[in-house]
Every structure is written in C-alpha cells, then in structure tokens.
Amino acid sequence: MITALFSSALFGSPEKPSKLSQIATRVFSAVVESRARSARLELRRHEAFIDDLNRRQDHSALFLDQSELLPAKI
Incomplete structure (x- = not known):
C-alpha cells in the first residue's frame, strides 16, 4: 500500500x-472521525466512572475508623 501511495510521487506524474x-477518502475520513468521537465519549464515561468511584470512597475511612461498638440486638 505504501508503494502504491508513493509510486506516483516518485515518478512525478x-x-x-x-x-x-x-x-474512498471521504468514507475513510468519516470512519476515522466516528471512531475518534466514540473514543472521546468512552474516555469521558471512564473518567466519570473513576470520579464517581473516588467520591464514593472519600468517606469510607470515616465509617471504617469508628471505635464504638455497634448496637447489639437483644
């Protein structure tokens, strides 16, 4: 494929x-743009997911570090 692309440039015609x-160039460009859009969307989803996990874990130390015993049911 590289040879086909450069052959016309080398012969100067x-x-x-x-x-x-x-x-074909338009179709290829559209496919590339679509995949780039999908990748950006997936990256945003991943970052939002990680941010959500971080928010949920921010307060976990407060609950794990309690020294009081839990109330027992008699």
Missing part, C-alpha cells in the same frame, strides 16, 4: 484523483 478515490 501528478494525476487528478478519480471519483472513486475521492469517495
């Missing part, structure tokens, strides 16, 4: 890109 090539 500039040609107008074909319609199929232009469509």
